[in-house]
Amino acid sequence: MAPFLFTFFSLFTIATAVGVVVNKNAVNAAMCLLLSLVGVAGLFVQLDAYLLAFILLLVYAGAVVALFLFIIMLLDTHDSKAQGLNKLSGVAPLAALGLLLAGVSTFVAKGKLATSDLLTVPAAGANLKLYAYQLFTTYLLPVQVIGFLLLIAMLGVIVLSKKHEGLDDTK
Protein backbone atom coordinates (compact mmCIF):
# COMPACT_ATOMS: atom_id res chain seq x y z
CA MET A 1 0.00 0.00 0.00
CA ALA A 2 2.75 2.44 0.99
CA PRO A 3 4.70 2.32 -2.32
CA PHE A 4 1.45 2.78 -4.22
CA LEU A 5 0.49 5.80 -2.10
CA PHE A 6 3.98 7.28 -2.47
CA THR A 7 3.85 6.89 -6.27
CA PHE A 8 0.35 8.30 -6.38
CA PHE A 9 1.08 11.39 -4.29
CA SER A 10 4.42 12.02 -6.03
CA LEU A 11 2.90 11.86 -9.50
CA PHE A 12 -0.07 13.92 -8.31
CA THR A 13 2.20 16.61 -6.85
CA ILE A 14 4.39 16.79 -9.96
CA ALA A 15 1.48 16.79 -12.39
CA THR A 16 -0.35 19.57 -10.56
CA ALA A 17 2.91 21.54 -10.15
CA VAL A 18 3.34 21.39 -13.93
CA GLY A 19 -0.27 22.54 -14.16
CA VAL A 20 0.56 25.66 -12.13
CA VAL A 21 3.22 26.68 -14.66
CA VAL A 22 1.45 25.67 -17.86
CA ASN A 23 -2.07 26.95 -17.16
CA LYS A 24 -2.82 30.29 -18.79
CA ASN A 25 -5.96 30.83 -16.71
CA ALA A 26 -4.76 32.21 -13.36
CA VAL A 27 -7.65 30.62 -11.44
CA ASN A 28 -6.81 27.18 -12.83
CA ALA A 29 -3.16 27.72 -11.91
CA ALA A 30 -4.07 28.65 -8.33
CA MET A 31 -6.31 25.58 -8.02
CA CYS A 32 -3.44 23.42 -9.31
CA LEU A 33 -1.18 25.00 -6.67
CA LEU A 34 -3.77 24.05 -4.04
CA LEU A 35 -3.87 20.43 -5.25
CA SER A 36 -0.08 20.33 -5.37
CA LEU A 37 0.07 21.44 -1.72
CA VAL A 38 -2.42 18.71 -0.81
CA GLY A 39 -0.16 16.21 -2.58
CA VAL A 40 2.89 17.41 -0.62
CA ALA A 41 0.85 17.12 2.59
CA GLY A 42 0.08 13.52 1.61
CA LEU A 43 3.80 12.84 1.20
CA PHE A 44 4.48 14.35 4.64
CA VAL A 45 1.84 12.07 6.17
CA GLN A 46 3.69 9.08 4.73
CA LEU A 47 6.85 10.30 6.48
CA ASP A 48 4.87 10.34 9.76
CA ALA A 49 5.33 14.12 9.79
CA TYR A 50 1.65 14.73 10.59
CA LEU A 51 2.30 18.11 12.15
CA LEU A 52 4.04 19.43 9.03
CA ALA A 53 1.30 17.98 6.82
CA PHE A 54 -1.53 19.66 8.69
CA ILE A 55 0.33 22.95 9.21
CA LEU A 56 0.94 22.99 5.45
CA LEU A 57 -2.78 22.50 4.84
CA LEU A 58 -3.81 25.00 7.50
CA VAL A 59 -1.49 27.84 6.52
CA TYR A 60 -0.83 27.44 2.81
CA ALA A 61 -3.84 25.60 1.45
CA GLY A 62 -6.31 27.11 3.91
CA ALA A 63 -5.24 30.73 3.93
CA VAL A 64 -2.46 31.68 1.50
CA VAL A 65 -3.88 30.12 -1.68
CA ALA A 66 -7.33 31.37 -0.66
CA LEU A 67 -5.91 34.89 -0.62
CA PHE A 68 -4.19 34.26 -3.99
CA LEU A 69 -7.54 33.26 -5.48
CA PHE A 70 -9.18 36.22 -3.81
CA ILE A 71 -6.73 38.64 -5.44
CA ILE A 72 -6.90 36.91 -8.83
CA MET A 73 -10.68 37.15 -8.82
CA LEU A 74 -10.68 40.76 -7.65
CA LEU A 75 -8.23 41.80 -10.37
CA ASP A 76 -10.23 39.77 -12.86
CA THR A 77 -7.41 38.81 -15.25
CA HIS A 78 -9.85 37.45 -17.82
CA ASP A 79 -9.14 39.83 -20.65
CA SER A 80 -5.44 40.50 -20.21
CA LYS A 81 -3.44 38.25 -22.51
CA ALA A 82 -1.18 35.82 -20.70
CA GLN A 83 2.41 36.06 -21.77
CA GLY A 84 3.80 33.03 -23.56
CA LEU A 85 7.12 31.44 -22.76
CA ASN A 86 10.09 33.58 -23.76
CA LYS A 87 13.83 32.96 -23.67
CA LEU A 88 14.23 34.19 -20.12
CA SER A 89 11.54 31.81 -18.84
CA GLY A 90 13.49 28.98 -20.48
CA VAL A 91 16.59 29.78 -18.40
CA ALA A 92 14.86 29.52 -15.01
CA PRO A 93 13.80 25.85 -15.25
CA LEU A 94 17.22 24.94 -16.62
CA ALA A 95 18.90 26.58 -13.63
CA ALA A 96 16.46 24.84 -11.27
CA LEU A 97 17.13 21.51 -12.99
CA GLY A 98 20.87 22.04 -12.62
CA LEU A 99 20.51 22.78 -8.90
CA LEU A 100 18.28 19.72 -8.43
CA LEU A 101 20.75 17.45 -10.26
CA ALA A 102 23.64 18.88 -8.23
CA GLY A 103 21.76 18.24 -5.00
CA VAL A 104 20.75 14.69 -5.87
CA SER A 105 24.22 13.80 -7.19
CA THR A 106 25.81 15.09 -3.97
CA PHE A 107 23.58 12.76 -1.98
CA VAL A 108 24.39 9.86 -4.29
CA ALA A 109 28.14 10.59 -4.42
CA LYS A 110 28.50 10.81 -0.65
CA GLY A 111 26.64 7.53 -0.61
CA LYS A 112 25.37 7.83 2.94
CA LEU A 113 21.93 8.87 3.87
CA ALA A 114 23.17 7.79 7.30
CA THR A 115 20.66 5.21 8.48
CA SER A 116 20.65 6.24 12.13
CA ASP A 117 19.92 9.86 11.19
CA LEU A 118 17.15 8.76 8.90
CA LEU A 119 15.48 6.85 11.70
CA THR A 120 15.27 9.95 13.87
CA VAL A 121 13.53 11.99 11.17
CA PRO A 122 9.98 10.66 11.67
CA ALA A 123 10.41 10.78 15.45
CA ALA A 124 11.27 14.48 15.34
CA GLY A 125 8.35 15.24 13.06
CA ALA A 126 5.75 13.06 14.76
CA ASN A 127 6.37 13.84 18.41
CA LEU A 128 4.84 17.23 19.14
CA LYS A 129 6.78 17.82 22.33
CA LEU A 130 10.14 17.08 20.68
CA TYR A 131 9.22 19.33 17.79
CA ALA A 132 8.26 22.22 20.07
CA TYR A 133 11.37 21.67 22.18
CA GLN A 134 13.60 21.95 19.11
CA LEU A 135 11.81 25.09 17.95
CA PHE A 136 12.44 26.77 21.29
CA THR A 137 16.05 25.61 21.71
CA THR A 138 18.03 24.64 18.59
CA TYR A 139 16.06 26.75 16.13
CA LEU A 140 15.16 29.67 18.39
CA LEU A 141 17.08 32.26 16.39
CA PRO A 142 15.57 31.36 12.97
CA VAL A 143 12.08 31.39 14.51
CA GLN A 144 12.68 34.83 16.01
CA VAL A 145 14.15 36.18 12.76
CA ILE A 146 11.22 34.89 10.71
CA GLY A 147 8.81 36.39 13.24
CA PHE A 148 10.58 39.72 12.92
CA LEU A 149 10.41 39.55 9.10
CA LEU A 150 6.66 38.91 9.28
CA LEU A 151 6.27 41.85 11.66
CA ILE A 152 8.08 44.10 9.19
CA ALA A 153 5.85 42.86 6.36
CA MET A 154 2.76 43.54 8.47
CA LEU A 155 3.92 47.07 9.31
CA GLY A 156 4.60 47.62 5.62
CA VAL A 157 1.05 46.61 4.73
CA ILE A 158 -0.37 48.92 7.40
CA VAL A 159 1.68 51.85 6.10
CA LEU A 160 0.80 51.14 2.45
CA SER A 161 -2.91 50.70 3.03
CA LYS A 162 -3.27 53.71 5.34
CA LYS A 163 -5.09 56.60 3.77
CA HIS A 164 -2.76 59.60 3.80
CA GLU A 165 -5.43 62.24 3.96
CA GLY A 166 -4.45 65.87 3.96
CA LEU A 167 -1.07 65.29 2.34
CA ASP A 168 -0.18 67.27 -0.77
CA ASP A 169 0.96 64.39 -2.97
CA THR A 170 -2.32 62.47 -2.57
CA LYS A 171 -4.40 65.19 -4.17
Add this chain to the structure above:
Amino acid sequence: MFDFFFQLHPVIQGLIKGLAVIMVIFPIAGACSMAERKVAAWIQDRPGPNRAIVPWVAWIPFVGKFLQRLGIFHVMADGGKMLFKEDSLPGHVNKFYFILAPIVAMIPALTTVTAVPFGAYLDAAGKVIPLGLAPLDIGMLAVFAVSSLGVYSAILAGWASNSKYPFLGSVRASAQLISYELSMTLAVVPVFLWVNAPGLPGTMGFARVVEFQSQPGFLGGMWFGFLMPVSAFIFLVALFAETNRQPFDTVESEADLVGSFHTEYGAFKWGLFFVAEYSHMLVGSGVFMLLFGGGWNPLPWVSLATAVEWLGHVIPFAHAPLFVGVLSIAIFLGKVLAMIFLFMWVRWTLPRFRYDQVMKIGWQKMLPLSIANLLFYAIAIAFLQK
Protein backbone atom coordinates in the same frame (compact mmCIF):
# COMPACT_ATOMS: atom_id res chain seq x y z
CA MET B 1 -19.52 -12.01 16.97
CA PHE B 2 -17.51 -9.42 15.05
CA ASP B 3 -14.64 -11.70 14.04
CA PHE B 4 -15.47 -11.56 10.34
CA PHE B 5 -15.13 -7.76 10.45
CA PHE B 6 -11.60 -7.85 11.85
CA GLN B 7 -10.55 -10.42 9.24
CA LEU B 8 -11.26 -7.94 6.44
CA HIS B 9 -8.52 -5.88 4.81
CA PRO B 10 -7.78 -2.72 6.90
CA VAL B 11 -8.71 -0.49 3.97
CA ILE B 12 -12.11 -2.17 3.65
CA GLN B 13 -12.60 -1.92 7.43
CA GLY B 14 -11.85 1.79 7.21
CA LEU B 15 -14.27 2.21 4.31
CA ILE B 16 -17.05 0.47 6.21
CA LYS B 17 -16.46 2.58 9.32
CA GLY B 18 -16.34 5.78 7.28
CA LEU B 19 -19.54 4.91 5.44
CA ALA B 20 -21.26 4.08 8.73
CA VAL B 21 -20.40 7.50 10.15
CA ILE B 22 -21.47 9.30 6.96
CA MET B 23 -24.73 7.35 7.00
CA VAL B 24 -25.40 8.81 10.46
CA ILE B 25 -24.29 12.37 9.71
CA PHE B 26 -26.06 12.77 6.37
CA PRO B 27 -29.60 12.04 7.64
CA ILE B 28 -29.01 14.09 10.81
CA ALA B 29 -27.93 17.03 8.65
CA GLY B 30 -31.11 16.57 6.61
CA ALA B 31 -33.25 16.28 9.72
CA CYS B 32 -31.64 19.44 11.11
CA SER B 33 -33.03 21.44 8.19
CA MET B 34 -36.47 20.19 9.20
CA ALA B 35 -35.84 20.89 12.89
CA GLU B 36 -34.75 24.39 11.93
CA ARG B 37 -38.16 25.07 10.36
CA LYS B 38 -39.99 23.53 13.30
CA VAL B 39 -37.94 25.40 15.93
CA ALA B 40 -38.46 28.63 14.00
CA ALA B 41 -42.19 27.94 14.07
CA TRP B 42 -42.24 27.30 17.83
CA ILE B 43 -40.26 30.46 18.55
CA GLN B 44 -42.54 32.51 16.32
CA ASP B 45 -45.67 30.88 17.80
CA ARG B 46 -47.03 29.18 14.66
CA PRO B 47 -47.54 25.49 13.84
CA GLY B 48 -44.80 25.17 11.23
CA PRO B 49 -44.64 22.36 8.67
CA ASN B 50 -47.48 19.94 9.50
CA ARG B 51 -49.10 18.79 6.24
CA ALA B 52 -47.00 16.19 4.41
CA ILE B 53 -47.80 12.56 5.18
CA VAL B 54 -47.35 9.18 3.53
CA PRO B 55 -50.87 7.81 2.81
CA TRP B 56 -50.57 4.48 4.58
CA VAL B 57 -49.14 6.14 7.70
CA ALA B 58 -52.23 8.35 7.81
CA TRP B 59 -54.33 5.21 8.36
CA ILE B 60 -52.71 4.53 11.74
CA PRO B 61 -55.16 6.05 14.26
CA PHE B 62 -53.34 8.43 16.63
CA VAL B 63 -49.67 7.96 15.79
CA GLY B 64 -50.14 8.91 12.14
CA LYS B 65 -51.79 12.21 13.04
CA PHE B 66 -49.09 12.92 15.62
CA LEU B 67 -46.27 12.26 13.15
CA GLN B 68 -47.97 14.49 10.60
CA ARG B 69 -48.24 17.35 13.11
CA LEU B 70 -44.57 16.85 13.97
CA GLY B 71 -43.75 17.43 10.31
CA ILE B 72 -41.20 14.62 9.95
CA PHE B 73 -42.42 13.65 6.48
CA HIS B 74 -41.39 17.07 5.20
CA VAL B 75 -37.79 15.81 5.40
CA MET B 76 -38.62 13.18 2.79
CA ALA B 77 -40.63 15.65 0.74
CA ASP B 78 -37.78 18.18 0.76
CA GLY B 79 -35.18 15.54 -0.01
CA GLY B 80 -37.27 14.15 -2.84
CA LYS B 81 -37.80 17.59 -4.27
CA MET B 82 -34.07 18.32 -4.23
CA LEU B 83 -33.28 15.02 -5.96
CA PHE B 84 -35.89 15.14 -8.70
CA LYS B 85 -36.13 18.85 -9.44
CA GLU B 86 -34.60 19.97 -12.73
CA ASP B 87 -30.94 20.72 -12.09
CA SER B 88 -30.52 23.85 -14.15
CA LEU B 89 -27.12 25.06 -15.31
CA PRO B 90 -27.16 28.80 -16.14
CA GLY B 91 -25.57 29.69 -19.47
CA HIS B 92 -23.23 32.38 -18.15
CA VAL B 93 -21.32 30.31 -15.61
CA ASN B 94 -17.92 28.64 -15.69
CA LYS B 95 -19.33 25.12 -15.87
CA PHE B 96 -16.39 23.17 -14.43
CA TYR B 97 -15.99 25.22 -11.26
CA PHE B 98 -19.74 25.72 -10.95
CA ILE B 99 -20.21 21.96 -10.64
CA LEU B 100 -17.04 21.50 -8.61
CA ALA B 101 -17.97 24.03 -5.89
CA PRO B 102 -20.77 22.05 -4.14
CA ILE B 103 -18.58 18.92 -4.19
CA VAL B 104 -15.72 20.90 -2.63
CA ALA B 105 -18.21 22.05 0.02
CA MET B 106 -19.05 18.48 1.00
CA ILE B 107 -15.52 17.01 1.11
CA PRO B 108 -14.01 19.04 4.01
CA ALA B 109 -17.31 18.96 5.89
CA LEU B 110 -17.29 15.15 5.94
CA THR B 111 -13.50 14.70 6.18
CA THR B 112 -13.24 16.59 9.49
CA VAL B 113 -15.33 13.85 11.10
CA THR B 114 -12.40 11.42 10.87
CA ALA B 115 -10.44 13.31 13.53
CA VAL B 116 -13.34 13.74 15.97
CA PRO B 117 -13.92 10.93 18.51
CA PHE B 118 -17.63 10.49 19.26
CA GLY B 119 -17.81 7.99 22.08
CA ALA B 120 -15.90 5.63 24.32
CA TYR B 121 -16.03 2.21 25.92
CA LEU B 122 -14.41 0.65 28.97
CA ASP B 123 -11.97 -2.19 28.43
CA ALA B 124 -11.53 -5.10 30.86
CA ALA B 125 -9.30 -3.03 33.14
CA GLY B 126 -11.86 -0.20 33.33
CA LYS B 127 -9.78 2.10 31.12
CA VAL B 128 -11.70 4.48 28.86
CA ILE B 129 -10.94 3.82 25.17
CA PRO B 130 -12.26 6.53 22.81
CA LEU B 131 -14.22 5.57 19.70
CA GLY B 132 -13.45 7.41 16.50
CA LEU B 133 -12.42 6.93 12.90
CA ALA B 134 -8.77 7.98 13.28
CA PRO B 135 -7.23 8.44 16.76
CA LEU B 136 -4.95 11.24 15.58
CA ASP B 137 -2.38 12.69 17.93
CA ILE B 138 -2.96 16.13 16.39
CA GLY B 139 -6.76 15.91 16.17
CA MET B 140 -7.44 19.59 16.77
CA LEU B 141 -4.95 20.73 14.11
CA ALA B 142 -6.39 18.22 11.65
CA VAL B 143 -9.89 19.61 12.19
CA PHE B 144 -8.69 23.20 11.76
CA ALA B 145 -6.62 22.33 8.67
CA VAL B 146 -9.33 20.42 6.83
CA SER B 147 -12.18 22.74 7.77
CA SER B 148 -10.16 25.74 6.57
CA LEU B 149 -10.40 24.20 3.08
CA GLY B 150 -14.16 24.78 3.22
CA VAL B 151 -13.62 28.38 2.17
CA TYR B 152 -12.84 27.23 -1.39
CA SER B 153 -16.40 26.15 -2.04
CA ALA B 154 -17.63 29.67 -1.30
CA ILE B 155 -14.88 31.32 -3.35
CA LEU B 156 -15.31 29.00 -6.33
CA ALA B 157 -19.11 29.09 -6.28
CA GLY B 158 -19.19 32.87 -6.17
CA TRP B 159 -16.61 33.31 -8.89
CA ALA B 160 -17.93 30.60 -11.22
CA SER B 161 -21.47 31.97 -10.99
CA ASN B 162 -20.21 35.00 -12.89
CA SER B 163 -22.72 37.44 -11.49
CA LYS B 164 -22.55 40.28 -8.99
CA TYR B 165 -24.31 39.09 -5.84
CA PRO B 166 -22.72 35.64 -5.65
CA PHE B 167 -19.32 37.22 -6.13
CA LEU B 168 -19.91 39.78 -3.36
CA GLY B 169 -21.08 36.93 -1.14
CA SER B 170 -17.97 34.86 -1.78
CA VAL B 171 -15.67 37.84 -1.12
CA ARG B 172 -17.42 38.34 2.20
CA ALA B 173 -17.27 34.63 2.98
CA SER B 174 -13.54 34.31 2.44
CA ALA B 175 -12.76 37.46 4.44
CA GLN B 176 -15.02 36.38 7.30
CA LEU B 177 -13.75 32.79 7.48
CA ILE B 178 -10.09 33.84 7.51
CA SER B 179 -10.73 36.59 10.11
CA TYR B 180 -12.43 34.37 12.66
CA GLU B 181 -10.07 31.43 12.20
CA LEU B 182 -7.45 33.42 14.13
CA SER B 183 -9.41 33.99 17.32
CA MET B 184 -10.83 30.46 17.11
CA THR B 185 -7.34 28.94 17.02
CA LEU B 186 -6.08 31.17 19.85
CA ALA B 187 -9.13 30.33 21.98
CA VAL B 188 -8.36 26.59 22.11
CA VAL B 189 -4.66 27.04 22.96
CA PRO B 190 -5.28 27.37 26.76
CA VAL B 191 -7.10 24.02 26.71
CA PHE B 192 -4.11 22.29 25.15
CA LEU B 193 -1.67 24.13 27.44
CA TRP B 194 -3.63 22.71 30.37
CA VAL B 195 -3.88 19.11 29.12
CA ASN B 196 -0.21 18.97 28.08
CA ALA B 197 0.84 18.91 31.73
CA PRO B 198 4.52 18.38 32.54
CA GLY B 199 5.55 14.72 32.39
CA LEU B 200 2.92 13.71 29.84
CA PRO B 201 3.69 13.13 26.14
CA GLY B 202 2.64 16.08 24.01
CA THR B 203 -0.67 15.80 22.19
CA MET B 204 -3.24 17.87 20.33
CA GLY B 205 -5.78 15.04 20.38
CA PHE B 206 -9.28 15.17 21.82
CA ALA B 207 -8.98 11.97 23.88
CA ARG B 208 -6.68 13.64 26.41
CA VAL B 209 -8.94 16.70 26.65
CA VAL B 210 -11.92 14.54 27.59
CA GLU B 211 -9.76 12.46 29.93
CA PHE B 212 -8.81 15.65 31.81
CA GLN B 213 -12.49 16.53 32.19
CA SER B 214 -13.38 13.15 33.69
CA GLN B 215 -10.95 12.96 36.60
CA PRO B 216 -11.98 12.78 40.25
CA GLY B 217 -11.99 15.85 42.44
CA PHE B 218 -13.45 19.33 42.08
CA LEU B 219 -10.92 20.67 39.56
CA GLY B 220 -10.54 17.31 37.78
CA GLY B 221 -14.21 16.78 37.05
CA MET B 222 -14.80 20.36 36.00
CA TRP B 223 -15.68 20.81 32.34
CA PHE B 224 -13.43 23.27 30.55
CA GLY B 225 -16.46 25.40 29.78
CA PHE B 226 -16.49 26.33 33.49
CA LEU B 227 -12.73 26.40 33.88
CA MET B 228 -12.15 28.59 30.79
CA PRO B 229 -15.42 30.43 30.13
CA VAL B 230 -13.80 33.14 28.00
CA SER B 231 -12.14 30.57 25.73
CA ALA B 232 -15.45 28.76 25.37
CA PHE B 233 -17.25 32.00 24.55
CA ILE B 234 -14.70 33.07 21.93
CA PHE B 235 -14.75 29.61 20.37
CA LEU B 236 -18.54 29.62 20.27
CA VAL B 237 -18.75 33.06 18.64
CA ALA B 238 -16.04 32.11 16.13
CA LEU B 239 -17.94 28.88 15.42
CA PHE B 240 -21.06 30.87 14.58
CA ALA B 241 -18.98 33.03 12.24
CA GLU B 242 -17.16 30.08 10.65
CA THR B 243 -20.40 28.26 9.89
CA ASN B 244 -21.99 31.46 8.54
CA ARG B 245 -24.85 31.24 11.02
CA GLN B 246 -26.86 34.13 12.38
CA PRO B 247 -25.93 36.65 13.70
CA PHE B 248 -22.85 36.34 11.43
CA ASP B 249 -25.02 35.56 8.44
CA THR B 250 -23.68 38.39 6.29
CA VAL B 251 -22.40 35.88 3.74
CA GLU B 252 -25.86 34.89 2.62
CA SER B 253 -27.85 37.82 3.91
CA GLU B 254 -30.95 37.62 1.74
CA ALA B 255 -31.81 41.28 2.22
CA ASP B 256 -28.79 42.68 0.40
CA LEU B 257 -27.23 39.73 -1.46
CA VAL B 258 -30.27 37.72 -2.69
CA GLY B 259 -28.76 34.35 -1.74
CA SER B 260 -25.05 34.96 -1.72
CA PHE B 261 -22.71 32.49 -3.38
CA HIS B 262 -25.45 29.96 -4.03
CA THR B 263 -27.85 32.41 -5.69
CA GLU B 264 -27.42 30.69 -9.06
CA TYR B 265 -27.68 27.17 -7.68
CA GLY B 266 -30.75 24.99 -7.54
CA ALA B 267 -31.95 21.47 -6.86
CA PHE B 268 -29.35 18.92 -5.74
CA LYS B 269 -26.29 21.19 -6.05
CA TRP B 270 -27.94 23.69 -3.71
CA GLY B 271 -28.88 20.82 -1.43
CA LEU B 272 -25.22 19.83 -1.18
CA PHE B 273 -24.31 23.33 0.06
CA PHE B 274 -27.12 23.06 2.56
CA VAL B 275 -26.06 19.65 3.90
CA ALA B 276 -22.43 20.82 4.01
CA GLU B 277 -23.43 23.77 6.19
CA TYR B 278 -25.23 21.51 8.64
CA SER B 279 -22.36 18.98 8.61
CA HIS B 280 -20.01 21.83 9.51
CA MET B 281 -22.35 22.77 12.35
CA LEU B 282 -22.50 19.17 13.57
CA VAL B 283 -18.72 18.71 13.55
CA GLY B 284 -18.16 22.17 15.05
CA SER B 285 -20.65 21.45 17.84
CA GLY B 286 -18.95 18.10 18.43
CA VAL B 287 -15.55 19.78 18.75
CA PHE B 288 -17.03 22.39 21.10
CA MET B 289 -18.53 19.67 23.29
CA LEU B 290 -15.25 17.70 23.36
CA LEU B 291 -13.22 20.77 24.28
CA PHE B 292 -15.53 22.61 26.67
CA GLY B 293 -18.55 20.37 27.31
CA GLY B 294 -17.02 17.23 28.76
CA GLY B 295 -17.23 15.08 25.63
CA TRP B 296 -19.08 11.83 26.41
CA ASN B 297 -19.29 12.43 30.17
CA PRO B 298 -22.97 12.68 31.13
CA LEU B 299 -22.73 15.50 33.70
CA PRO B 300 -20.08 17.80 35.16
CA TRP B 301 -18.22 15.96 37.95
CA VAL B 302 -19.87 12.69 36.81
CA SER B 303 -17.60 10.83 34.39
CA LEU B 304 -18.69 8.05 32.05
CA ALA B 305 -16.94 5.44 34.19
CA THR B 306 -18.78 6.63 37.33
CA ALA B 307 -22.11 6.67 35.52
CA VAL B 308 -21.54 3.12 34.25
CA GLU B 309 -20.68 2.03 37.80
CA TRP B 310 -23.97 3.47 39.07
CA LEU B 311 -25.89 1.87 36.24
CA GLY B 312 -24.20 -1.44 37.08
CA HIS B 313 -26.33 -1.61 40.25
CA VAL B 314 -29.52 -1.46 38.17
CA ILE B 315 -28.70 -3.03 34.81
CA PRO B 316 -26.75 -6.33 34.80
CA PHE B 317 -25.02 -5.83 31.42
CA ALA B 318 -24.01 -2.19 32.07
CA HIS B 319 -20.29 -2.97 31.83
CA ALA B 320 -20.49 -4.62 28.41
CA PRO B 321 -18.36 -2.62 25.92
CA LEU B 322 -21.22 -2.54 23.42
CA PHE B 323 -23.64 -1.03 25.95
CA VAL B 324 -21.12 1.55 27.18
CA GLY B 325 -20.21 2.44 23.59
CA VAL B 326 -23.82 3.02 22.58
CA LEU B 327 -24.52 4.91 25.82
CA SER B 328 -21.54 7.23 25.33
CA ILE B 329 -22.39 7.87 21.69
CA ALA B 330 -25.98 8.65 22.71
CA ILE B 331 -24.78 11.11 25.39
CA PHE B 332 -22.39 12.79 22.96
CA LEU B 333 -24.96 12.97 20.18
CA GLY B 334 -27.50 14.40 22.63
CA LYS B 335 -25.07 17.17 23.58
CA VAL B 336 -24.31 17.91 19.94
CA LEU B 337 -28.01 18.15 19.11
CA ALA B 338 -28.49 20.48 22.09
CA MET B 339 -25.79 22.68 20.55
CA ILE B 340 -27.60 22.57 17.21
CA PHE B 341 -30.73 23.73 19.03
CA LEU B 342 -28.67 26.60 20.48
CA PHE B 343 -27.62 27.54 16.93
CA MET B 344 -31.28 27.70 15.88
CA TRP B 345 -32.36 29.51 19.03
CA VAL B 346 -29.76 32.21 18.44
CA ARG B 347 -30.73 32.43 14.78
CA TRP B 348 -34.33 33.30 15.60
CA THR B 349 -33.42 35.60 18.49
CA LEU B 350 -30.59 37.89 17.41
CA PRO B 351 -30.67 40.19 14.39
CA ARG B 352 -27.93 39.97 11.78
CA PHE B 353 -24.77 42.07 12.14
CA ARG B 354 -23.81 44.43 9.35
CA TYR B 355 -20.71 43.40 7.42
CA ASP B 356 -18.49 46.16 8.86
CA GLN B 357 -19.66 45.20 12.35
CA VAL B 358 -18.66 41.57 11.69
CA MET B 359 -15.16 42.67 10.71
CA LYS B 360 -14.93 45.08 13.66
CA ILE B 361 -15.99 42.39 16.14
CA GLY B 362 -13.58 39.89 14.62
CA TRP B 363 -10.45 42.03 14.53
CA GLN B 364 -10.96 44.65 17.22
CA LYS B 365 -12.86 42.68 19.87
CA MET B 366 -12.42 38.92 19.52
CA LEU B 367 -8.74 38.86 18.52
CA PRO B 368 -7.42 41.09 21.38
CA LEU B 369 -9.71 39.29 23.80
CA SER B 370 -8.40 35.88 22.72
CA ILE B 371 -4.77 37.06 22.99
CA ALA B 372 -5.39 38.47 26.51
CA ASN B 373 -7.16 35.23 27.43
CA LEU B 374 -4.22 33.18 26.17
CA LEU B 375 -1.72 35.29 28.14
CA PHE B 376 -3.78 35.02 31.33
CA TYR B 377 -4.12 31.24 31.11
CA ALA B 378 -0.49 30.74 30.06
CA ILE B 379 0.66 32.50 33.25
CA ALA B 380 -1.99 30.83 35.44
CA ILE B 381 -1.22 27.35 34.09
CA ALA B 382 2.52 27.92 34.50
CA PHE B 383 1.90 28.63 38.21
CA LEU B 384 -0.63 25.82 38.75
CA GLN B 385 1.35 23.08 37.02
CA LYS B 386 4.80 24.05 38.30
